[in-house]
Amino acid sequence: MQELLIERRSVAYFSMEIGIDEKIHTYSGGLGILAGDTIRSAADLKVPMIAVTLLYRKGYFHQRLGEDGWQHEEPAPWAVEEFMQEMGPRVKVTVHDRTVHLRAWKYEVRGITGFSVPVIFLDADLPENSEWDRTLTDYLYGGDDYYRLCQELLLGVGGIRMLRQLGYTDVRSFHMNEGHAALLTMELLDEEAKSAGRERLMEEDRKAVQGKCVFTTHTIVPAGHDKFPMEMARMIIGQRDDFFNLEGVLHDGHTLNMTRLALNLSRYVNGVAKRHGEASRQLFTGYSINSITNGVHAATWISEPFRQLYDKYIPMWQKDNFSLRYALNIPKTEVWDAHMQAKRKLLDFVREQTGTVLDENVLTIGFARRAATYKRGDLLFQDLERLKGIASGAGRFQVIYAGKAHPRDQGGKELIQRIFRAKDVLAADIKIVYLEDYSMKLGAMITAGVDIWLNTPEPPMEASGTSGMKASLNGVPNLSVLDGWWIEGHIEGLTGWAIGNGLPENPQDRNHSRDAASLYDKLERTVLPLYYQDRERFIDVMRYSIAINGSFFNTHRMMQEYVLNAYFSC
DSSP, X not given: XXXXXXXXXXXXXXXXXXXXXXXXOOOXXXXXXXXXXXXXXXXXXXXXXXXXEEOOTTOSOEEXXXXXXXXXXXXXXXXXXGTOEEEEEEEEEEETTEEEEEEEEEEEEEOTTXXXXXXXXXXXXXXXXXXXXXXXXXXXXXXXXXXXXXXXXIIIIIHHHHHHHTTOOOOOEEEEESGGGTTHHHHHHHHHHHHTTOSXXXXXXXXXXXXXXXXXXXXXXXXXXXXXXXXXXXXXXXXXXXXXXXXXXXXXXXXXXXXXXXXHTOSEEEESSHHHHHHHHHHSTTSOOEEOOOOBOHHHHSOHXXXXXXXXHOTTTTTOGGGGGGGGGSOHXXXXXXXXXXXXHHHHHHHHHHOOOOOTTSEEEEEESOOOGGGOTTGGGSOHHHHHHHHHHTOOEEEEEEOOOOTTOXXXXXXXXXXXXXXXXXXTTOOEEEESSOXXXXXXXXXXXXXXXXXXXXXXXXXXXXXXXXXXXXXXXXXXXXXXXXXXXXXXXXXXXXXXXXXXXXXXXXXXXXXXHHHHHHIIIIIHHHHHHOHHHHHHHHHHIIIIIXXXXXXXXXXXXXXXXXXXXX
8 A cells, every 4th residue: 555645736626526437436416527527637737636535435326217207216336446546544533522534545537648636535434433433435415414514524624634644735725626625624724723832723823724725616506505503513523612713714603604614714716607606796795706617528528429520630639628619620521420420329328228219310409417406307398288389390309318316305306207207298299218327428428419408497596517518519509598607608509599588587586487488489490490401500500519618618728717816826
C-alpha cells in the first residue's frame, strides 16, 4: 500500500457523490456526473487538484420497474478492490461520542496529456468500528437525517484529516461541491486555532478559513439544501459552543443549515448557470453569489461515430473543445451518417431490453433524467388526444424515457407510473418506451441516439441541467423550456427550440397546460415538418448545436473559469 501521495495539489474538491466510472456505483445523478466530468477536465488541463468523497459499497440502487411502472430498488454492490488502491493512513472522527475509523482508497483519473487527478474515497467498513458505524459508507443518500449528518461529518472532517495524513498540507482552495461537505470548515477552523496555540475559535480563524474555501450551490429546490435540528447537530458533532456560537458561521441558533454554513465560510460562491446565480442571490440575500455555467466532459459523452468524425475534421477537439465551432465545416451527409449510426445502436438496445421495435426513420424524442416532479417528465402527456392528432397529421414520432426516482420520493415514483399509463393509452398511435436502471452508459447512448432532446422543468427550478449539453455535442437539437443553461444556449431555430417564454411564475399561478400547448405547437408546426420535409435544414440545426453549444457548454471551459475566478484569484 502506498503510504503517501506526495504530488503537490493546490485544489481539494469535495463532493458527496462522484460519477467517475460506470461500474463504480458512487453517484446518483447530475451532481455526481458533474463532479466526475469536473475531475476529468482538471486532469486534461493539468489543474493541480485532488478530490475527496465517500465510498458507497452498496451504491445508490438498481432500478427495476414493474408492469405498472412502479419502481423497485435493489442494492448495487461493486468490487472496490478491482478499481482502487487501498492507502495506508487511517484517521478518526468522533461521531455522537463514538470513534469512527476511516481508511482511504485511491482512484486515478488520467487526462489526455497523462496528468492525473487522484480521487480519495473514504471508507468506514473497518473491524475497529461498530457494526452500525461500518455501514456509514454503505449507501449514497440512504437512511434518515441522523445517518445523513453522520456521513457529512465523515466527509468534511474526515476528508480534511485524511488529506493531511496523505501529506497534503499546502492546499490553497477547498471547493465544496454543494453543502454536504460544509463541515470541512469546522476542521479548518480547528486547524487555524491550533496553529495559533489557542483552544477556542476566534474571529481571525473564521476570516482565515473563509479565505480558503470555494462553494458551488446547485439548486434552489428546498429539498436540495440539507438542514438539521441543532439538537441533532450537537448530539452528533459534539457540544462545540465555540463553533456553533462563532459569529458569522451559522444562520440562526436553531438549525444547522449546510448551505448557509458554506455560504458564510467561503470567499467565492457561485451558482451553476446565469439564471441560477440570479435566483440564488434572491434566495440567499446578502451574499455575493457569482455564476459559472456547468458543462460536460466532451470526450466522455461524444459517441464513437462522432468521435471519429471530429478526429477527421477537427483533430484538436479533445485538447481544445472550443475548436468544435468548426463543426459547421463538416459535410452534412457525414454528420447525418454519424447520427444514424448512434441512433441504430440505441434502437438495437431498446429492442434487446424491452422487445419494442422502434423505426429508425421515425423522429425519436429523448427524455432521460432523475424522475422528480419539478422536472415534469409527463408534461408531454397533458393532452393525449392532441398528441394523437399531431402524430397522425404532422408526422410520426416515438419517445424514449429513462430515469430513477429517489427511493423516498413518492411523487417521483408516481410520475413514472403516469408515463407508463400514457404509454399504454397511446400504444396504437405513438410508441413509447421507458428504459429501467438509468446509468452513465445508458445516458450516453440516449443523448447521442435520439433526434430531439426534450426538457420540461418548471422555471426557475432547473439550476443548470447537463443532459441537453451532451445531446448538443452529438448534434442532437434541444426542444426545451427556457430555464437553466438553455437560456444561454438557445437560439431559436438555430440550436433548437424553446417551450414557453421561460418566465418564472408564482407557484400558485402556474399553469402547466400553457407549457404543454407550447410544446405541442413547436412539435407540430416546426420540429416535425423540418425533420420530414427539410432534412438539409434540420442537419444545419444539428451542426449549429455542436458548433455553438458543444464548443462552449463543456467542463474544459467551466474548469478554466473556476481556475481564473475561484481557485487562484485571491
